[in-house]
Amino acid sequence: MNTPAVRVLYIDDEENNLNAFKASFRRQYEIYTATSAAEGLKILENVDIHVIIADQKMPGMTGVQFFKSITDTFPDPTRILLTGYTDIEALADAINHGDIYRYITKPWSDLELHNSIKNAFDAYKSKVDLRNKIAELEKTNDELNRFIYSISHELRAPLVSVIGIVNLVKMEDLFESSGEYWSLIETCSNKLDYYIQKTLQYYKNNKTISDNTRVDFKKLISELIDLYSYTDRETQFNVKIDQEIDFYGDAFRIEVILGNLISNAIKYQKTSEVNKKVNIDIVVNPHHVEISINDNGMGILNEHLEKIFTQFFKSKNHHGSGLGLFIVKEALNRINGKISVSSDVAVGTTFKIKIPNDTNQ
Amino acid sequence: MTPISNQKRVMIIDDNEVDLKINSKIISITKLFDEVIICQSAEEALSFIHGNLAAADKLPNFILLDIQMPEMDGFEFLEQYRKLPVSFTSTCWIAMLSSTLDFGDIQKAEANPYVVKLLKKPLKPAELQEILSRYYKQS
Numbered sequence: 428m429n430t431p432a433v434r435v436l437y438i439d440d441e442e443n444n445l446n447a448f449k450a451s452f453r454r455q456y457e458i459y460t461a462t463s464a465a466e467g468l469k470i471l472e473n474v475d476i477h478v479i480i481a482d483q484k485m486p487g488m489t490g491v492q493f494f495k496s497i498t499d500t501f502p503d504p505t506r507i508l509l510t511g512y513t514d515i516e517a518l519a520d521a522i523n524h525g526d527i528y529r530y531i532t533k534p535w536s537d538l539e540l541h542n543s544i545k546n547a548f549d550a551y552k553s554k555v556d557l558r559n560k561i562a563e564l565e566k567t568n569d570e571l572n573r574f575i576y577s578i579s580h581e582l583r584a585p586l587v588s589v590i591g592i593v594n595l596v597k598m599e600d601l602f603e604s605s606g607e608y609w610s611l612i613e614t615c616s617n618k619l620d621y622y623i624q625k626t627l628q629y630y631k632n633n634k635t636i637s638d639n640t641r642v643d644f645k646k647l648i649s650e651l652i653d654l655y656s657y658t659d660r661e662t663q664f665n666v667k668i669d670q671e672i673d674f675y676g677d678a679f680r681i682e683v684i685l686g687n688l689i690s691n692a693i694k695y696q697k698t699s700e701v702n703k704k705v706n707i708d709i710v711v712n713p714h715h716v717e718i719s720i721n722d723n724g725m726g727i728l729n730e731h732l733e734k735i736f737t738q739f740f741k742s743k744n745h746h747g748s749g750l751g752l753f754i755v756k757e758a759l760n761r762i763n764g765k766i767s768v769s770s771d772v773a774v775g776t777t778f779k780i781k782i783p784n785d786t787n788q
Numbered sequence: 789m790t791p792i793s794n795q796k797r798v799m800i801i802d803d804n805e806v807d808l809k810i811n812s813k814i815i816s817i818t819k820l821f822d823e824v825i826i827c828q829s830a831e832e833a834l835s836f837i838h839g840n841l842a843a844a845d846k847l848p849n850f851i852l853l854d855i856q857m858p859e860m861d862g863f864e865f866l867e868q869y870r871k872l873p874v875s876f877t878s879t880c881w882i883a884m885l886s887s888t889l890d891f892g893d894i895q896k897a898e899a900n901p902y903v904v905k906l907l908k909k910p911l912k913p914a915e916l917q918e919i920l921s922r923y924y925k926q927s
Contacts, residue, residue, distance in 0.1 A: 657912075
């Protein structure tokens with residue numbers, strides 16, 4: 428089997444050393460030699476070198492100086508410095524400035540040098556492999572971004588048109604005109620839209636770098652209630668907000684968290700309940716915000732409480748996607764928030780959240 | 789801000805023919821406006837406005853503006869819109885109408901001085917009605 432040729436450049440002003448090196452290693456490596464830094468540079472410019480060995484003591488430019496001079500122009504080849512036994516200053520300089528992989532004292536032992544070149548080539552290869560992998564990942568990431576973008580626009584736009592048509596059908600009193608077909612179309616379209624929205628939220632939560640903006644809870648909560656109570660006007664909201672100071676946090680994630688909890692509180696009401704209620708209490712202090720969202724809905728079975736934050740967990744009787752609370756938990760993790768839940772099937776459910784207030788930024 | 793006297797003509801700017809059809813139908817059913825001006829692109833809308841600057845009775849009092857459009861998108865339209873004479877822009881509000889879920893889009897839209905709100909598709913008559921009663925004197 429052909430192993431790839433390892434290309435080694437050896438720079439030394441003493442030609443004897445160059446010859447000895449060639450004699451020892453010509454069978455294993457593709458060897459290039461130069462008697463000065465300038466000559467070495469010329470070779471680097473023309474040949475794709477993997478490992479550079481340079482003598483420290485050379486007239487004009489030392490080995491370390493040479494390595495320093497090519498840090499930007501030729502960052503990839505792995506560097507080995509050859510030097511006399513006692514040259515401690517060169518050693519320190521090499522470690523501190525030269526980006527040098529190995530330091531070998533003269534006279535070298537063939538075995539030691541051979542092993543060093545082998546390891547140096549491996550280091551070169553990992554460096555290049557890593558860079559290729561990063562480039563590949565960046566490309567994949569870019570494609571994923573474009574895919575998500577097309578989900579949120581190209582894929583969702585026609586679905587929203589369908590929902591718009593269903594709304595028109597209702598406005599024109601045609602909803603009941605074809606048995607239950609229109610209402611089935613509506614249910615399916617809404618479900619699909621819900622999944623698209625949750626998928627985007629989950630993805631954005633993972634991708635978006637957390638920002639730090641001023642959050643006005645009064646405004647945010649009233650917008651969210653407007654948004655989610657649109658289809659259900661029966662639920663009464665009691666909102667108490669105690670925010671006398673500014674709160675700084677990740678507005679996007681806080682909206683996602685509260686949006687999911689409020690929409691759940693509305694969605695999981697008892698159908699038999701006459702006074703459907705959701706209480707929202709928010710207290711902001713300089714260190715954090717404490718939010719409590721309490722409903723008198725159907726509650727969560729004790730044995731389910733542990734599992735509600737896991738992906739795709741859904742209780743048998745209710746039509747959830749198993750994504751809402753999972754996204755809440757993931758988003759809270761990103762912003763160092765905490766959540767706890769208590770529930771009683773007879774009374775309802777309370778979620779308590781604590782999110783740090785990042786005022787000093 | 790002072791409410792604009794009253795709303796008569798709405799301009800809908802959207803490259804999507806289905807949505808144009810849906811939204812003009814909603815407006816004709818709800819009778820929120822007397823007249824609908826339909827534009828399939830932001831360029832078409834601008835040239836309509838430029839062509840009718842002298843004829844106030846042809847100009848829209850309200851614009852529903854899509855965001856995602858080929859060539860000139862909604863935000864680029866807004867850039868051009870602010871160059872129009874104040875005599876017109878002070879008599880016409882804009883609501884953006886989009887299926888976007890992008891947080892940035894929403895913030896950017898509502899930060900624009902000419903935009904009263906970003907409405908999410910599908911257009912809901914009640915939401916439109918609420919904007920109109922807030923920004924226009926009802927006759």
